[in-house]
Amino acid sequence: MGISVKNLTKRFGEFTAVDHVSFEVKQGELVALLGPSGSGKSTILRMICGLETPDEGEIYLTGEDATSRPIQERGVGFVFQHYALFKHMNVWQNIAFGLEVQKFPKQEIKDRVEELLRLVQLQGYSQHYPSQLSGGQRQRVALARALAPKPKVLLLDEPFGALDAKVREELRNWIRRLHDEFHVTSLFVTHDQNEALEISDKIVVVNQGHVEQIGTSQEIYENPQSSFVAGFIGPVNVLRGKVEAGKAKIGQFEFALDKNMLEGHSAVEALIRPSDVVLSMPSEGKLPTGRVKRISFLGWGIKVDIVLKDGQLLTVHLTKERFQELQLAEGQDVYIQPTDAKVFKQKVASQDYSI
Amino acid sequence: MAKTNAGALSLRVTALAYLAFMLLIPLAAVLQDGFRNGAAGFLKSLLNPAAWHAFKLTLWTAFLMAAINAVMGTLTAYVLVRYSFPGRSLINSFIDLPFAIPTLVTGVMLVILYGPQQALGSWLKTHWGWQIIFAPTGIVLALLFVTFPLVVRTVEPLLMEIDPDQEEASRTLGASSWTTFWRILFPAILPGVLTGTLLSFSRALGEFGSVVVVAGNIPFKSQTAAVYVWGEIESQNQQGASAMSVMLVALSFFVILLVDWFEKRRRSVHAR
Amino acid sequence: MPVEIKPIKPMIQRNPWVRPCLLSLVLGYIAFLIFVPIGTLFFSAFSEGAVSFFKVLCRWDVLHAFGLTFFLSLLAVFVNAVFGLIIAWVLVRHDFPGKKFLNALVDLPFAVSPVVAGYMLILLFGRTGWCHAWLQAAGIKIVFSLPGMAIATAFVSLPFVIREVMPVLQEIGLEEEQAAHTLGANGWQTFWRVTFPSIRWGLLYGITLTFARAMGEFGALFVVSGAVSGETETATLFVFRAMDERMYQEAYAVSVVLAAVSFFVLLAMEALKKRVREEV
Numbered sequence: 001m002g003i004s005v006k007n008l009t010k011r012f013g014e015f016t017a018v019d020h021v022s023f024e025v026k027q028g029e030l031v032a033l034l035g036p037s038g039s040g041k042s043t044i045l046r047m048i049c050g051l052e053t054p055d056e057g058e059i060y061l062t063g064e065d066a067t068s069r070p071i072q073e074r075g076v077g078f079v080f081q082h083y084a085l086f087k088h089m090n091v092w093q094n095i096a097f098g099l100e101v102q103k104f105p106k107q108e109i110k111d112r113v114e115e116l117l118r119l120v121q122l123q124g125y126s127q128h129y130p131s132q133l134s135g136g137q138r139q140r141v142a143l144a145r146a147l148a149p150k151p152k153v154l155l156l157d158e159p160f161g162a163l164d165a166k167v168r169e170e171l172r173n174w175i176r177r178l179h180d181e182f183h184v185t186s187l188f189v190t191h192d193q194n195e196a197l198e199i200s201d202k203i204v205v206v207n208q209g210h211v212e213q214i215g216t217s218q219e220i221y222e223n224p225q226s227s228f229v230a231g232f233i234g235p236v237n238v239l240r241g242k243v244e245a246g247k248a249k250i251g252q253f254e255f256a257l258d259k260n261m262l263e264g265h266s267a268v269e270a271l272i273r274p275s276d277v278v279l280s281m282p283s284e285g286k287l288p289t290g291r292v293k294r295i296s297f298l299g300w301g302i303k304v305d306i307v308l309k310d311g312q313l314l315t316v317h318l319t320k321e322r323f324q325e326l327q328l329a330e331g332q333d334v335y336i337q338p339t340d341a342k343v344f345k346q347k348v349a350s351q352d353y354s355i
Numbered sequence: 356m357a358k359t360n361a362g363a364l365s366l367r368v369t370a371l372a373y374l375a376f377m378l379l380i381p382l383a384a385v386l387q388d389g390f391r392n393g394a395a396g397f398l399k400s401l402l403n404p405a406a407w408h409a410f411k412l413t414l415w416t417a418f419l420m421a422a423i424n425a426v427m428g429t430l431t432a433y434v435l436v437r438y439s440f441p442g443r444s445l446i447n448s449f450i451d452l453p454f455a456i457p458t459l460v461t462g463v464m465l466v467i468l469y470g471p472q473q474a475l476g477s478w479l480k481t482h483w484g485w486q487i488i489f490a491p492t493g494i495v496l497a498l499l500f501v502t503f504p505l506v507v508r509t510v511e512p513l514l515m516e517i518d519p520d521q522e523e524a525s526r527t528l529g530a531s532s533w534t535t536f537w538r539i540l541f542p543a544i545l546p547g548v549l550t551g552t553l554l555s556f557s558r559a560l561g562e563f564g565s566v567v568v569v570a571g572n573i574p575f576k577s578q579t580a581a582v583y584v585w586g587e588i589e590s591q592n593q594q595g596a597s598a599m600s601v602m603l604v605a606l607s608f609f610v611i612l613l614v615d616w617f618e619k620r621r622r623s624v625h626a627r
Numbered sequence: 628m629p630v631e632i633k634p635i636k637p638m639i640q641r642n643p644w645v646r647p648c649l650l651s652l653v654l655g656y657i658a659f660l661i662f663v664p665i666g667t668l669f670f671s672a673f674s675e676g677a678v679s680f681f682k683v684l685c686r687w688d689v690l691h692a693f694g695l696t697f698f699l700s701l702l703a704v705f706v707n708a709v710f711g712l713i714i715a716w717v718l719v720r721h722d723f724p725g726k727k728f729l730n731a732l733v734d735l736p737f738a739v740s741p742v743v744a745g746y747m748l749i750l751l752f753g754r755t756g757w758c759h760a761w762l763q764a765a766g767i768k769i770v771f772s773l774p775g776m777a778i779a780t781a782f783v784s785l786p787f788v789i790r791e792v793m794p795v796l797q798e799i800g801l802e803e804e805q806a807a808h809t810l811g812a813n814g815w816q817t818f819w820r821v822t823f824p825s826i827r828w829g830l831l832y833g834i835t836l837t838f839a840r841a842m843g844e845f846g847a848l849f850v851v852s853g854a855v856s857g858e859t860e861t862a863t864l865f866v867f868r869a870m871d872e873r874m875y876q877e878a879y880a881v882s883v884v885l886a887a888v889s890f891f892v893l894l895a896m897e898a899l900k901k902r903v904r905e906e907v
Contacts, residue, residue: 051805070360071808078809084802088824097820098810149811362814363721370717371729373710377782378735381747384757388750427656434653438646446654448897452661454836455889455896457843459863460882463870464664467671467879500660532645561740563846564863568870581740581846588746588850597750600743607738612731 001027001063002185003048003153008057010043017043019209020057025202027062028183030176032196035206036232041189042157044206048187049076049155062152062185077146077184079156083138085130091117091141092126098149116144119181120174136167143178156188160195168192172199193233197221205229227344230271237272239312240346248343251310252288255343267346274317276340279304279326287335290314292328304328306336382604388593389601400598405574409583410602416491416579417559420498425552428506429544435507436514453503461500462568465493489571494579497565502558506551513547514540546621550614557610560603668886672879683880689865692881696862700841703780707837711788712830718789719796736785741846744782748775748851771853776861779847784840791833792826795903799825832899839892843885 003025010018018040025031033041046052048059050071059067066074086094095116099109117123120140130138139159146154156175160168176199179186190196196203197217205212205220205228213225224230231238241250248255248268255270282289290306293313297303302323304316314336318326328334390397400406435447453461468475469487479485487493517540525535563581570577572586580603587596673680683689718730736744751757752769762769769775803825807817823830845863852859860868862881869878 049809071805072811072813076809078806080802080806082802084806086803086806086821097807097812101807101810101812101816101820145806145810366713367717367721367723370710370714374714374729374732377778377785378732381744381751381782382735384750385743385747427653430649431653431657434649438650440650446657448893449657449661451896452665452890452893455839455843455893457845457863457885457889459843459845459866460668460885460889461664463866463878463882464668466870468664468667496660500664503660557738561738561743563740563742564843567846568867581742584740584746585742585846585850588742588749593750593755596746600740600746604735604739604743607740608735611734611738615731615734 002029003187004060005044005048006058006060008044008047008059009055010040010047010052011055016209018047018054021206021209021211022057023204023211023214025185025187027185029201030179030186030188030199031202031204032200033187033189033204033206034191034193034196034232035212036191038208039206040209041191041206045155045157045187045189048153049078050074051078075152077149077151077154079139079142079146079154079159081158081161083130083142083162085138085141085145087130090127090129091122091133094130094141095145095148097145102149104149112148116148119178120144134167135163136171139163139171140174143174147178147182147184151184154184154186156186158189158191160190160192168195175199197233205232207232224271224342227269227271227342230342230344235274235315235317237274237314239270239272239308239314241268241270242266243268251308251312253338253341255341257343268343269346270338270341270343272314272338272341274303274315276338277314277316278337278339279316279318279322279328280335280337281326282333282335285335287337289333290336292330292332292334295328295330306334308336385597385600385604389597391594391597396594397598397601400595401602403595405578406580406583406595406599408575409578409580410599412491412494412578413560413580413603416494416498417556420495420502420559421552421556423495423499424502424506424555425548428503428551428555429510429548432507432510432514432544433540436511450507451504453501458501458562458564459568461497462565465497465500465565465569469493469496488569489573489577491570491577493569494566494577497569498555498559498562501562501565502555505555505558506548509551509554510544510547513544517543546617550618553610553614553617557607557614560607560610665886668879669883672876672883675876679876680880680883683877684884686877688860689862689877689881692860692862692865693884695860696842699777699780699844699861700838702777703784703841704834704837706781707785707788708830708834711785711833711837712792715789715792715796719793720801733786733789736783739783741783741844742850745779745847745850748779748782748847770851772859775851776848776859779851780841780844783844783847784837787836787840788830788833791829791836791903795826795829796822828899828902828905832896832903835892835896835899839889839896842888842892 005024006022008018008021009016021040021044033044035041043052047054048061050066050069054067057067058065061074061076086097089097092113095113096109099112104112113126114123117126120143122137122140122144125133125137130141133141142159159175160171163171172195175186175188188200197220200217202214202216203220204214207228213220213229215223220229220233224233227238230236239250239253241248241253243249243257243266246257248257248270250268250270253270257268280287288309290308292304293307294305295302296305298317301320302318304318304323306314306316308314316336326334392399401410431450435443435450466488469479471477471480471486471488479487485492487496521539522535525539530538561581562579563585566579567582567585570579570582572578572582574583574586578586580599584596584599584603587593587599714733718726718733739747749756749770752759752762752775756770758769767774769778799822803821804817807821812820843863844861845867848861848864849867852861852864862885866878866881866885869875869881
């Protein structure tokens with residue numbers, strides 16, 4: 001149920017923006033469509049809504065084939081990045097629009113608009129015009145407007161892209177709250193991985209027109225299936241090396257190889273999260289070492305940049321307490337123990353997502 | 356973009372039908388008639404002495420008017436944008452008056468003012484030997500009136516886009532007003548000046564209402580091409596009327612297309 | 628489109644005579660070109676007293692001429708507003724082969740001399756015209772009659788609504804219309820409730836320009852109407868006949884009325900221009 005997309009393809013001339021994409025959003029789920037600019041995620045969303053027509057593939061909304069249905073008949077609520085509020089109507093009229101146009105009874109319109117105004121906490125603003133509202137307020141109106149005619153599915157296209165960081169955070173909570181209240185199947189497009197990780201039940205990672213991975217925030221963060229996903233979600237170090245004697249040898253480190261994944265490839269890269277590294281003071285032993293190049297204070301923790309023996313750079317995130325324990329200084333040598341690393345075949349330089 | 360469904364299609368058909376009926380078919384009619392006797396017949400009508408003179412007169416009066424308009428229109432735009440003086444808003448509103456006033460009334464006004472029987476007209480004739488009415492001077496004057504807003508309104512927005520800091524920078528570097536104007540302002544407003552001038556030229560080619568009153572219908576003296584066409588219609592000389600009509604429309608339309616193309620190029624270069 | 632004028636503060640000039648010189652040149656030019664002729668017209672029209680002025684206006688052929696002008700202008704406005712909206716919509720929101728050609732074609736009436744416009748209609752509907760036989764059979768008279776004059780007036784004033792609405796449609800963009808579609812509105816509902824309120828000032832401005840042009844039309848009507856007094860004579864045609872027959876006071880009086888009306892139209896134009904700028 002919910003949204004089901006099969007083999008969706010869209011080409012613009014020679015360029016394939018969306019390449020045989022398939023995924024599902026279960027009834028009542030809140031799913032993020034996450035990817036960099038140009039990955040095709042907005043195009044996918046617009047095809048589901050009916051604003052674009054797919055060249056191939058099918059779209060099912062609540063079980064029914066909606067592929068060739070016109071926009072008006074799909075029962076889809078859409079929230080635009082730049083709100084698209086009706087400039088010459090006030091807040092009340094904007095929210096009521098869908099209800100009026102779909103001929104809901106007068107009393108029901110009144111009740112529903114009031115309910116939504118309460119939910120987005122804009123009760124005193126019903127007579128205001130969009131130009132009199134802040135960006136955050138406008139987007140709340142846009143949300144309320146889209147939800148008013150009880151859509152089967154809610155689509156949001158980078159809904160907070162046009163707002164500054166603080167407002168974005170507040171609005172993330174609004175979306176989650178509204179979703180918990182109405183349980184509308186929702187799909188939102190974003191390039192902000194924090195947003196995706198924080199509020200969605202599931203994430204569909206998209207890159208260059210196809211799906212890289214689908215999973216929960218935790219699954220995607222901890223078990224990335226490709227170096228792209230690993231690099232795109234969360235900060236990551238990329239260390240290069242090669243296959244030697246059945247293991248991945250990267251500088252002084254040795255990592256186990258997933259034979260199936262790396263069949264026939266000799267150049268590999270290890271993706272290591274900065275928080276997945278344990279540092280200790282050098283003593284007797286043969287742990288890999290590196291030299292501390294720079295220490296930066298990040299507010300919630302400390303960032304330590306280390307130069308490895310083979311010249312590659314490794315960034316490590318430490319809690320303030322751990323840093324105090326170690327008493328590190330720039331120019332010092334440290335022992336390095338990665339606790340987790342994902343090894344993939346080496347990527348072409350242009351797709352480097354390391355810090 | 357709108358999908359091709361029944362509603363969209365019927366809109367498109369309506370639009371096309373209206374334009375075809377109102378514009379294409381009449382245009383085709385005059386084209387067909389002009390070339391009724393082939394290209395030879397067309398040329399022969401145009402090269403007939405009265406026709407040829409009318410055409411030349413139209414061209415040079417339009418050209419002279421365009422030149423004067425280019426200068427005065429630009430200066431007017433500059434004064435309106437850069438200077439503040441009492442009555443500026445009022446004058447600014449009146450710039451568009453020639454667009455609102457019937458061209459025939461324009462002609463009447465000029466005749467009242469400069470007619471040979473009138474005080475000003477006869478004074479000018481006796482003291483300066485200038486004849487305004489029934490002479491090319493009157494034609495140029497009438498054309499200047501009806502096309503006045505064109506250059507002003509195309510130059511204005513460009514002037515306003517110019518960052519005043521640029522002019523101030525130029526001054527601090529020692530440039531005189533004139534140098535500043537020539538090297539900073541003029542290149543920026545030149546496209547507007549060109550557009551406005553070309554549009555007024557195109558407009559002038561077909562001007563009738565004011566010209567027919569001011570200049571009359573004296574062949575070989577003050578008969579413009581449009582008036583010539585009217586004369587040919589009156590004397591039932593269809594070939595003559597059609598040929599000149601085609602010539603006028605072709606020239607005017609060509610200039611307008613030039614302006615459109617020029618504007619499109621400028622805008623796409625401008626869009627950073 | 629012209630924009631609100633805000634003067635820049637004048638700097639200390641090296642040559643202080645530039646400003647007054649330029650100012651007098653330009654103001655003098657405008658006075659000479661525009662204000663003096665208008666002033667003279669008004670002066671001459673009232674030179675034999677206000678009573679005589681109003682007596683002229685009460686002549687029945689003058690009244691009929693005004694009525695006809697008004698009627699034809701309103702008709703042209705109505706037709707060109709409706710079709711103009713449709714054409715502007717199609718040119719901005721649709722994509723189809725030949726769109727560029729159609730877009731250029733809309734400028735044709737600006738390139739056609741009014742006499743030629745009237746002449747085209749004669750070629751189509753006159754005695755030797757393309758449609759003549761067909762019209763005769765149907766008993767419809769176009770040339771030298773009201774229908775022809777209506778078509779001529781509509782022709783010369785055709786582009787204004789289109790040219791004023793198109794940029795506004797372009798500016799307001801698709802998103803609001805798309806939003807309305809997602810909320811369930813069909814094409815008509817979307818147009819009326821979302822698009823139309825956004826373009827109404829541009830539309831009104833275009834209508835004002837259409838009206839001004841239609842009211843002032845002379846050349847095409849001159850050719851197409853036969854100018855039969857009391858039947859197919861508009862205000863402008865009357866003025867011409869009056870000048871021709873040396874009925875100068877009559878000509879001036881009607882001219883003054885036309886000038887006055889166009890003056891009010893001008894005020895409406897300027898007010899609407901400001902509104903259009905604010906909206907977009």
